[in-house]
Amino acid sequence: MxxxxxxxxxxxxxxxxxxLDGAMSCNCSICQRKGSLMWFIPRDHLHLLxxxxxxxxxxxxxxxxxxxxxxxxxxxxxxEGVDPEGNRxxxxxxRCLEGVDLDSVPVQRFDGRAM
Known part of the structure; x- marks a missing residue:
């Protein structure tokens, strides 16, 4: 999609x-302040306009x-970054996507503070 x-x-x-079958909520020092819900995709699936x-x-x-x-x-x-296997x-x-019902997306918690 x-x-x-x-x-x-x-x-x-x-x-x-x-x-979009899930998102991550991280508690690291920056994500906690931003309140982002992150969805990870291969970098070549992101097209900047x-x-x-x-x-x-x-x-x-x-x-x-x-x-x-x-x-x-x-x-x-x-x-942007790389995953543990080195993929971009x-x-x-x-929260920045149009037409997404945030309540319908399962959110996984990640303890980024512990890293």
Whole structure:
């Protein structure tokens, strides 16, 4: 299935493809503050509709995850990194997807604080 998503002001827009069968809620220092619900897909299933120069990026700790956000409205619609096998992944904030009933998506808790 294809989904459209964006930040609040629409400056950062994208399309994501895949089966949205669950999301993750993380309690690490940044995710706890953002309140994101992350859906992981292969990076090549994320198609940016915004020039990468118009997207801001924040990294911290081990600098292995690029937390992307809109420099205008501050919303964090997605991040990028690699999975344990070395595959490029995108973490889509499902709160930024159009037409998704958040209550229908099972959410798994992840203890990122313990890492």
């Amino acid at each position: 294809n989904y459209k998503g964006s930040c609040h002001c629409g400056n950062v827009a994208f399309e994501a493809e895949g089966e 915004t020039a990468e120069d118009d997207i801001a990026t924040y990294t911290f700790n081990q600098h292995v995850i690029q937390h992307h956000f809109c420099p205008k409205c501050g919303i964090h619609p997605y991040g 992944m995108a973490a889509i904030n499902i």
